Amino acid sequence: MTELIPAPRSVVAGSGETRLTAHSRLYAGPGTEGVGHWLRTVLRQAGGLPLREGRGLDDTDGDGIGLQLDPALGPEEYRLVSDGGGVLIEGGGAAGVFWGAQTLRQLLGPEAYRRAPVGRDRTWAVPHVRIEDSPRFRWRGLMLDVARHFMPKDGVLRYLDLMAAHKLNVLHFHLTDDQGWRIEIERYPRLTEVGAWRARTKIGHRASPLWDDRPHGGYYTQDDIREIVAYAAERHISVVPEIDVPGHSQAAIAAYPELGNTDVVDTASLTVWDTWGINPNVLAPTDTTLRFYEGVLEEVLDLFPADTGASTSSAPFTPFTPFTPFSPFSSFVHIGGDECLKDQWRASATAQRRIAELGLKDEDALQAWFIGHFAAWLAARGRRLIGWDEILEGGLAPGAAVSSWRGYAGGVAAARAGHDVVMCPEQQVYLDHRQDAGPDEPVPIGYVRTLEDVYRFEPVPPELTPEEAGRVLGTQANVWTEVMEDQGRVDYQVFPRLAALAEVAWSPLPAPAERDVAGFERRMTAHYRRLDALGVAYRPPTGPLPWQKRPGVLGRPIDGAPPNR
Secondary structure, eight states: OTTOSSOOSEEEEEEEEEEEOTTOEEEEOTTOHHHHHHHHHHHHHHHOOOOEEOSSGGGGTTTOEEEEEOTTSOTTOEEEEEETTEEEEEESSHHHHHHHHHHHHHHTOGGGGSSSOOOTTOOEEEEEEEEEEOOSOSEEEEEEEOSSSOOOHHHHHHHHHHHHHTTOOEEEEEOEETTEEOBOOTTOTHHHHTTTEESOEEOSSTTOOOEEOSOEEOOBOHHHHHHHHHHHHHTTOEEEEEEEESSSOHHHHHHOGGGBOTTTSOGGGOOOOOSOSOOSOOBOOSHHHHHHHHHHHHHHHHHSOOOOSOOOOOSOOOTTSOOOOOOTTTTEEEEEOOSOOOHHHHHOHHHHHHHHHHTOSSHHHHHHHHHHHHHHHHHTTTOEEEEEGGGGTTOOOTTOEEEEOSSSHHHHHHHHTTOOEEEOOHHHHBTTSOSOSSTTSSSOEESOOOHHHHHTOOSSOTTSOHHHHTTEEEEEEEEOOTTOOSHHHHHHHHTTHHHHHHHHHHSOOOOGGGOOHHHHHHHHHHHHHHHHHHTOOOOOTTOOOGGGOOTTOOOEEOOSOOOOO
């Protein structure tokens, strides 16, 4: 009961239990059919429970599961009651019912996370309990960088399942960077023919002498993207694509050299970048570049459609019914905007002419103009731009939102200027940062950020007024994969800390110093068994396992406590 993660708002324990058997039925009321299909599928896989379809709540009396909407609850709010009448999950929307179903899965024990039954004599019992729950933040996210190291489609689908298990609802999908372009754009085939592949890869930090001389790459076809978006929607997760401009763009320039500053460098000689850091090769601020990326974004908008509300169809649900739940953040497109070095623009006669034509002050204002162009372009199509906090420099269009990564300051400035904010400060929730100061920590990057550190993270800066704090949509953890070459490395860096971030994002926790870290760690003891059942290669509390170490691979550790500003 007390081992749930994230912790519910209210739990009242009863006495007794509801046993699910081969005779139990599952009734999914109107608007909850998709959740019913998901829940029936996972419990049939894990326990062999048929959970035949009930015709009404009466069919679930005693040993069944009922799902229904309650308009008195918030869209993601739910109430789970297990008593002598069976199990009933009610939510204000299908998302709320789904989060309640995730809580039910936790109550059934770690075996409920397996894909096939592991024993014939397993009793599937739900303790009698009343749980009332709702999220603290609307945006509860994970940023996944698939540009530095490509994650195949099945890996992305797996991470969507892991997110759903932790009640996270936004996948920020970092699809393009200097080291690779990962999304098929039909009108520009060289973006994936050339831009998706690099000849070799730096191993470890950029100062490391080690190289992996094997070519690396990959990309998602447009049907792959459609599958990912649909799979996420079934789990009430919005996918926010990131197409990074005007910096972090060497892969695109390698494919189409005219996008670069051709009057400064020989862009035709550039290849997809094979190392890490901030790259000087940035997009040229030309009409050619603007039209090119408008073409890219036209296809991106088609692949990542903006939902306008829940389906109103009255047709009965079947496994083949298109499932289109409301995705509150599906209108966002992330445009990057970070770490754009201006040296080439300073040296470029073309860029300087553009500054003069527009009457701009300097190169920073030129970037603001560039970002502003796409903010207006997206707004005209009913979409919202979001970018890293550098986009605040030079002014930001109304309606645009900010991912605050360079500490809290960008988020504070954005909120005070009336912009929505997602708090993801590098010093607190960058999961590529190391988890321990010990010598066995693999490829140690950045500050030490332990499970406790992430659990004590507070997304809302105390200096904000209540009105300004209302601009904080929520928070996310960021997973940059320069030193995460495969699924095992990603798992190690992400877990168990993502469980802590999930509770920070969902649960009504007290101030950081007052949080019950010992209680959270006790609940994590049970949660590790769930992660084991899911096959997650997390970092054990005692330190890395022998095969998780990377001896001799250079990192970039930073000593001391990170700045909290």
